[in-house]
Amino acid sequence: MPNSEILAFDPASKIDFDSDEFPFEDILKHKFVGKRAEHFLYYYFLKSNHFEIISFSLQVILNKQTFGEFDFIVKDLRSDEILHIELVNKIYLFDENLHEDIDYCWIGPNRKDRFLDKINKLEQHQFPLLYRQETESFLEDLNLKTINISQKICYKAILFIPENCKFRFFRTNLNCLSGYYYRFDEILNKKWQKHQFYIPEKLNWFIDETQHNDWENFNSVLIKIEKLLANKQSPMVFRKNESGEVFKLFVTWW
Numbered sequence: 313m314p315n316s317e318i319l320a321f322d323p324a325s326k327i328d329f330d331s332d333e334f335p336f337e338d339i340l341k342h343k344f345v346g347k348r349a350e351h352f353l354y355y356y357f358l359k360s361n362h363f364e365i366i367s368f369s370l371q372v373i374l375n376k377q378t379f380g381e382f383d384f385i386v387k388d389l390r391s392d393e394i395l396h397i398e399l400v401n402k403i404y405l406f407d408e409n410l411h412e413d414i415d416y417c418w419i420g421p422n423r424k425d426r427f428l429d430k431i432n433k434l435e436q437h438q439f440p441l442l443y444r445q446e447t448e449s450f451l452e453d454l455n456l457k458t459i460n461i462s463q464k465i466c467y468k469a470i471l472f473i474p475e476n477c478k479f480r481f482f483r484t485n486l487n488c489l490s491g492y493y494y495r496f497d498e499i500l501n502k503k504w505q506k507h508q509f510y511i512p513e514k515l516n517w518f519i520d521e522t523q524h525n526d527w528e529n530f531n532s533v534l535i536k537i538e539k540l541l542a543n544k545q546s547p548m549v550f551r552k553n554e555s556g557e558v559f560k561l562f563v564t565w566w
Contacts, residue, residue, distance in 0.1 A: 345515060349401040350383060353466065357386055364389055366454055372447050380441035385454065385461070394456060396463045398438055400430060403517055403548075405493050405562060406473045415483045418471065421493075421546035421562050439463050470518065472562050493562035496541055500534075509533035510550040511540075517548050522558045541565040 339351045350369065357363045367385040371378060384397040404418035404427055411417050411428060418427035441447060442458055451458060471484070475492040494502075508527035512519070533549065540547045546564040553559075 343515070345518060346399075346401050348515070349468070349518070350399055353384070353399050357384065362389060363387065366394070366456070370450060372441065372444070372450055374446050379444060379446050380438060382441070385456070394461045396442060396461050398434065398463075398465050400434075400465060400467045400469075401518070402427070402430065402468070403470045404472070405546075405564065406471070406477060406479075408479060414479055415481055418469075418484075421472075421548070421564065422544065423566055434465065472560075491560040491562075493546075493564055496537065496563060496565075499537075499563060504551065505530050506554055508552040510552075511536055511547050512550065514548075522550060522552070527552060537563050 334355060335351065339348050342348050342351070354365070354368055357365050364387040365384070366387060367382060370382040370385065372380050372382075382396055383399050384395075386395050386397060387393070388395055402425070403421060405421055406417055407419055408414070408417050410419060410426065416428045416431075419425065442461060442463060448458070451461075469485075469488050470490045471488045472491050472493045473489065475494065475498075507530060509530065509532075510521065510524070510527055511533065512521045537547055537549065541563065542565075544565045546562050546566075549561050549563060551559045551561060
């Protein structure tokens with residue numbers, strides 16, 4: 313991607329999490345996963361000895377026209393670099409028919425929000441925003457110059473593939489694989505009658521919700537899944553087997 317690169321945080325760069333001061337109430341006000349994720353990353357930067365926050369969620373608006381937004385502008389205290397960082401938080405399912413390049417064959421659970429579309433938006437809109445004339449005055453207010461800013465992506469994704477997927481990926485980070493997805497007729501043939509199930513709310517798809525007592529049986533969850541699929545909603549489902557192991561999966565309407 314021109315003028316940008318993937319941002320990988322140093323695993324050794326940990327922070328001290330203080331549950332008493334963490335802004336849970338502010339985060340819960342947001343009804344979109346992406347906005348909640350931004351606040352988690354903001355807290356990380358705030359507590360980190362590695363970064364200094366210069367700007368968070370800076371909107372470029374002139375004459376009531378919005379040209380775009382910078383998720384984060386921070387200073388890397390180790391390298392002295394100024395970084396514009398875009399946070400992307402996605403769940404994708406693999407569909408071999410989406411693109412001739414296998415590493416671009418990812419799409420949201422409800423057949424929206426293709427990986428390729430997001431990449432194009434980053435390339436054509438979000439990163440070129442730094443070089444727009446309208447942006448200059450906003451950077452000047454922060455005592456910044458475009459030439460001194462590097463652009464990076466923090467791309468967090470959870471990936472799901474068909475159970476019998478035989479494709480070989482070349483650039484996809486396979487550490488992001490989190491489970492399989494199935495059609496409804498496929499799960500009907502599974503020997504899961506003695507397993508327990510839970511359907512998390514969409515806002516909690518990125519959260520480990522396995523520690524609860526709301527599990528239900530196979531027949532009960534099938535009824536809920538069928539209703540969701542009828543409305544063209546592909547639910548995430550947690551499945552707990554007889555050994556207590558928990559697996560994430562999706563059931564798709566397509």
